[in-house]
Amino acid sequence: MSWVDRLRARETDFRRAPSAHNTQPWTLDYRADEIVIGTDPARALPGSDPHGRDLALGLGAFTEACLIVAADAGLSVGCDLRDRRRIRLVPAANRYVTPFTAADVAARRVARGAYTSGKVVVESVPGLDAGLVHVPSRALARDLAAADRWLFGTAAPARELREWLRLNPADPRYHQDGLTDRALGLNRFEARVLGGALRAYPMMSRLGGPALLAASGRGLLRYDGSVWVLTAREADPRQAGRRLLRTWLTLARHGLAAHPLSQLIDCPATAARLAGRVGAVPLAVFRVGRPVREPVRSARLAPSAPGSPR
Ligand SMILES: Cc1cc2nc3c(=O)[nH]c(=O)nc-3n(C[C@H](O)[C@H](O)[C@H](O)COP(=O)(O)O)c2cc1C
Structure with missing residues (x-):
C-alpha cells in the first residue's frame, strides 16, 4: 500500500480539522505520490469572509491535521505551500515532528458554553x-x-x-x-x-x-x-x-x-x-x-470513496 493510500485510509481522522461555519471546504486529490488539497468554491463564505482570511486559516489547520495524522501513522509526509491556490502533501525525508497525535486531532472541539471563572494568561x-x-x-x-x-x-x-x-x-x-x-x-x-x-x-x-x-x-x-x-x-x-x-x-x-x-x-x-x-x-x-460542560462533537462529511473525485 502506498503512503497516499495509507493516509487516505485515515481521512476520517484529519477531517476533524476545524473550519469556519463547519463548511469543510477542502477538496482532496489523491495522486500516485502526492495529495493535492484545494478548496470547493461552493463551500466558500464570500459574504462573511470576503478576503479569504478564514479560508486560509482553515486550510492551514487542515494541513496541520493531515501532517499530524500522517506522523501518527508512521508516514514521512511534508507540505508544499508554494502555490497560493493549493497545498501539496508530499513525501518527506523524515516524519513530521509534533507532540500531537491523531487522537488529539479527533478529540479537539470548539466549546461555546460557559467557562469557569478565572483568567488564562x-x-x-x-x-x-x-x-x-x-x-x-x-x-x-x-x-x-x-x-x-x-x-x-x-x-x-x-x-x-x-x-x-x-x-x-x-x-x-x-x-x-x-x-x-x-x-x-x-x-x-x-x-x-x-x-x-x-x-x-x-x-x-x-x-x-x-x-x-x-x-x-x-x-x-x-x-x-x-x-x-x-x-x-x-x-x-x-x-x-x-x-x-x-x-x-x-x-x-x-x-x-x-x-x-x-x-x-x-x-x-x-x-x-x-x-x-x-x-x-x-x-x-x-x-x-475551562468549559463547565463537555463540548458537543460537530458533524463531518463522510470521507471520499476511493476512485471518486472530491
Ligand atoms: C478560521 C475559523 C474561524 C472560526 N470562527 C468561528 C466563530 O466566529 N464562531 C464560532 O463559534 N466558531 C468559529 N469557528 C469554529 C467552527 O465553527 C468549528 O471549527 C466548526 O463548527 C467545527 O466544529 P469543531 O471545531 O468543534 O469540530 C471558526 C473556525 C475556524 C477554523
Missing part, C-alpha cells in the same frame, strides 16, 4: 508558538455586542449564517456539516427564534432584529475570563492556520478549550479597535478557558 500554558496576545474578556464585551449587531444586521454574512445553520435534527445535512443547534448551545426555543429571525431577513433587520439577536450573546464575555488573539507573523496566512490548530491542541492538552469569536475581526469597526489594542494584525480571536 498565555505565559501560563507551556508549549505555545509565539504571536498570541491576551485580552481580559470583559474588555471586549461591548465590542462583541457591536460585532454581533453588525453580523446580524449585514445582509451577506447573515444570509451565510442562515445557510449553514442546522437547527432541525431532521435536516438530512444535520450530521454532515454546518452549525447545529446543539453545537451552538441553543435550546429548542432559542433555535426557533434564531432560525425564524434569519428566515425573515431583511424584514427582521428593519424591525430591530439584529439588536435582539445580538443581545443573546451579551453575557458571553462578562465574566472574569480570557480572550486570546492570534496575530499575523507569517506572510502566508495558511501558516498561521497551522499555528492556530497547534494552539487549540496545546490548550486541549492542558484541559483548556477555545471558542472563536471571528465577528470581532469581521466587523470593520471592532477589528480596527482590536488591532489597536494588540498592536498587530489580528487573524483569529477566541475565548479561552
Whole structure:
C-alpha cells in the first residue's frame, strides 16, 4: 500500500480539522505520490469572509491535521505551500515532528458554553508558538455586542449564517456539516427564534432584529475570563492556520478549550479597535478557558470513496 493510500485510509481522522461555519471546504486529490488539497468554491463564505482570511486559516489547520495524522501513522509526509491556490502533501525525508497525535486531532472541539471563572494568561500554558496576545474578556464585551449587531444586521454574512445553520435534527445535512443547534448551545426555543429571525431577513433587520439577536450573546464575555488573539507573523496566512490548530491542541492538552469569536475581526469597526489594542494584525480571536460542560462533537462529511473525485 502506498503512503497516499495509507493516509487516505485515515481521512476520517484529519477531517476533524476545524473550519469556519463547519463548511469543510477542502477538496482532496489523491495522486500516485502526492495529495493535492484545494478548496470547493461552493463551500466558500464570500459574504462573511470576503478576503479569504478564514479560508486560509482553515486550510492551514487542515494541513496541520493531515501532517499530524500522517506522523501518527508512521508516514514521512511534508507540505508544499508554494502555490497560493493549493497545498501539496508530499513525501518527506523524515516524519513530521509534533507532540500531537491523531487522537488529539479527533478529540479537539470548539466549546461555546460557559467557562469557569478565572483568567488564562498565555505565559501560563507551556508549549505555545509565539504571536498570541491576551485580552481580559470583559474588555471586549461591548465590542462583541457591536460585532454581533453588525453580523446580524449585514445582509451577506447573515444570509451565510442562515445557510449553514442546522437547527432541525431532521435536516438530512444535520450530521454532515454546518452549525447545529446543539453545537451552538441553543435550546429548542432559542433555535426557533434564531432560525425564524434569519428566515425573515431583511424584514427582521428593519424591525430591530439584529439588536435582539445580538443581545443573546451579551453575557458571553462578562465574566472574569480570557480572550486570546492570534496575530499575523507569517506572510502566508495558511501558516498561521497551522499555528492556530497547534494552539487549540496545546490548550486541549492542558484541559483548556477555545471558542472563536471571528465577528470581532469581521466587523470593520471592532477589528480596527482590536488591532489597536494588540498592536498587530489580528487573524483569529477566541475565548479561552475551562468549559463547565463537555463540548458537543460537530458533524463531518463522510470521507471520499476511493476512485471518486472530491
Ligand atoms: C478560521 C475559523 C474561524 C472560526 N470562527 C468561528 C466563530 O466566529 N464562531 C464560532 O463559534 N466558531 C468559529 N469557528 C469554529 C467552527 O465553527 C468549528 O471549527 C466548526 O463548527 C467545527 O466544529 P469543531 O471545531 O468543534 O469540530 C471558526 C473556525 C475556524 C477554523
